[in-house]
Amino acid sequence: MKRIVILGGGVAGTLTANYLIPKIGDEIRDRKVEVTLITDRPYQIYEPGYLYLIFNRLGEDELRRDIRELLDPSVRLVVDRAVRIDTENQKIICEKETHDYDYLVIATGARITPEDIPGLKEAGHWFYDLEGSKRLRSALANFKGGKIVISVIGVPHKCPVAPIEVAFILHDFLKRRGVRDKSQVVYTYPTNKIFIMDPVTEMIQPMFDERGIEYRTFFNPIEINAKEKKIITLEGEEEDFDLLVAIPPHRGAQVITDSGLGDKGGWVPTDRYTLKADGYDNVYALGDATNLPVSKAGSVAHFQAEVVAENLAAEIKGIEPTAMFNGKAFCFIETGWEEATYIWFDYFTPPQPVVPSKFVHFVKIAYNKAYWLTARGLL
Amino acid sequence: MDVESDRVIDARGSYCPGPLMELIKAIKEEDVGRVIEVWSSDESSAKDIPEWVKKAGHELIGVFKESDYWRIVVRKTK
Numbered sequence: 001m002k003r004i005v006i007l008g009g010g011v012a013g014t015l016t017a018n019y020l021i022p023k024i025g026d027e028i029r030d031r032k033v034e035v036t037l038i039t040d041r042p043y044q045i046y047e048p049g050y051l052y053l054i055f056n057r058l059g060e061d062e063l064r065r066d067i068r069e070l071l072d073p074s075v076r077l078v079v080d081r082a083v084r085i086d087t088e089n090q091k092i093i094c095e096k097e098t099h100d101y102d103y104l105v106i107a108t109g110a111r112i113t114p115e116d117i118p119g120l121k122e123a124g125h126w127f128y129d130l131e132g133s134k135r136l137r138s139a140l141a142n143f144k145g146g147k148i149v150i151s152v153i154g155v156p157h158k159c160p161v162a163p164i165e166v167a168f169i170l171h172d173f174l175k176r177r178g179v180r181d182k183s184q185v186v187y188t189y190p191t192n193k194i195f196i197m198d199p200v201t202e203m204i205q206p207m208f209d210e211r212g213i214e215y216r217t218f219f220n221p222i223e224i225n226a227k228e229k230k231i232i233t234l235e236g237e238e239e240d241f242d243l244l245v246a247i248p249p250h251r252g253a254q255v256i257t258d259s260g261l262g263d264k265g266g267w268v269p270t271d272r273y274t275l276k277a278d279g280y281d282n283v284y285a286l287g288d289a290t291n292l293p294v295s296k297a298g299s300v301a302h303f304q305a306e307v308v309a310e311n312l313a314a315e316i317k318g319i320e321p322t323a324m325f326n327g328k329a330f331c332f333i334e335t336g337w338e339e340a341t342y343i344w345f346d347y348f349t350p351p352q353p354v355v356p357s358k359f360v361h362f363v364k365i366a367y368n369k370a371y372w373l374t375a376r377g378l379l
Numbered sequence: 380m381d382v383e384s385d386r387v388i389d390a391r392g393s394y395c396p397g398p399l400m401e402l403i404k405a406i407k408e409e410d411v412g413r414v415i416e417v418w419s420s421d422e423s424s425a426k427d428i429p430e431w432v433k434k435a436g437h438e439l440i441g442v443f444k445e446s447d448y449w450r451i452v453v454r455k456t457k
């Protein structure tokens with residue numbers, strides 16, 4: 001029997017499993033193949049929802065689903081934390097048990113490491129995990145005016161457009177609460193532009209100007225002075241704040257580093273087309289876990305899962321795996337409380353945002369619910 | 380060029396802002412006085428990196444065009 005092990009129960013792992021099973025129904029029934037998904041928590045969180053949770057527009061329970069409920073019943077679910085991947089002996093060593101594999105899919109995602117910037121944990125807020133989002137929700141609800149700095153500290157980070165979205169929604173939130181005229185909103189970015197993709201920058205920069213959202217570029221925080229509430233940058237600048245909304249630095253999962261499978265940031269070197277981990281014929285990597293120069297986005301994980309599922313099914317059936325990932329990404333960009341645009345792009349096509357509208361915003365709101373159908377492999 | 384680099388970052392094949400972010404990481408890690416060299420095949424990095432070096436107050440030793448990439452050499456000065 002061939003054992004396929006998927007490590008990680010986020011978007012990438014769950015979708016790979018759910019796309020794979022229907023393609024190898026006969027082999028599963030005849031017990032020629034077993035698909036196991038190992039993940040360290042029994043639930044999945046819809047992370048894009050944090051952007052709504054902080055403004056109290058979605059609740060915690062709406063962002064979380066039991067992972068068993070999402071997975072095809074033929075997938076064997078193991079809730080355990082992997083501590084090491086032994087590629088030589090094809091084993092995953094977990095805290096409770098060890099699991100053998102013939103094919104491995106690495107889908108361990110990215111994690112935030114606010115501890116990399118001294119003072120950030122003490123003085124900063126963020127919306128990149130549940131605890132941080134709940135803390136920020138309360139800070140925003142109690143905000144009576146002052147200076148808010150939205151600071152992109154590390155690149156790469158999950159969802160490249162989220163810092164722009166939070167700036168726009170925050171502007172409208174402060175207006176609705178009657179405190180915008182008593183507030184300063186400042187956005188900072190590490191490079192010389194306010195965003196990495198030129199067509200997006202061209203559209204949003206004038207929109208920032210119109211709304212009085214200030215920006216600083218070539219701005220790389222190295223320390224937060226928690227007592228004086230000041231950001232200190234590598235460029236030798238300082239920026240004070242009353243409320244700091246940081247996009248913390250990110251790294252790959254600890255198990256990747258501990259297994260010697262990652263680069264310096266803990267990202268798995270991966271072939272941009274086949275999604276095989278460099279140097280391994282039976283290991284795929286996808287989603288936020290890879291070193292690929294594509295957005296760390298759920299949509300990317302989704303499109304990659306289609307490719308990995310197709311190729312794994314081909315390998316199981318003894319056919320040449322020929323599916324290729326073309327870099328496809330799709331992102332909504334909220335440009336206000338009830339207004340949004342979207343972009344799609346791939347390795348060969350640059351993004352071209354459309355004029356923001358209420359309609360696109362409501363499609364996004366609908367998708368926030370419909371995501372659970374995507375996770376099940378239905379949409 | 381007669382300056383020897385202490386650290387070479389091969390960021391060829393990675394696109395803007397990859398090479399710049401790699402340099403920023405190296406500047407954070409290295410000691411003052413060290414010379415760092417970034418290789419980039421992305422033309423916009425060859426423009427953006429010197430601009431950042433100027434703003435951050437480090438010394439740009441030079442931008443050297445090789446066959447199909449650029450070598451951007453920087454000394455950390457503070």
Ligand SMILES: Cc1cc2nc3c(=O)[nH]c(=O)nc-3n(C[C@H](O)[C@H](O)[C@H](O)COP(=O)(O)OP(=O)(O)OC[C@H]3O[C@@H](n4cnc5c(N)ncnc54)[C@H](O)[C@@H]3O)c2cc1C
Pocket residue numbers: 007008009010011012013038039040041046047048049050051080081082083107108109110127128129158159162253254255286287288289296297298299300301330331332
């Ligand atoms: C605020 C915010 C807004 C976002 N907005 C959008 C958006 O609008 N659109 C979009 O497309 N994307 C968005 N994203 C990004 C999206 O959420 C991620 O790209 C996506 O979750 C990546 O999926 P993944 O499966 O690769 O990783 P993850 O979802 O992080 O899953 C990794 C899984 O691996 C598990 N794991 C890790 N280590 C181990 C271990 N050692 N043992 C066992 N299990 C392990 C984790 O528990 C987790 O379940 C947003 C993200 C954030 C934070």
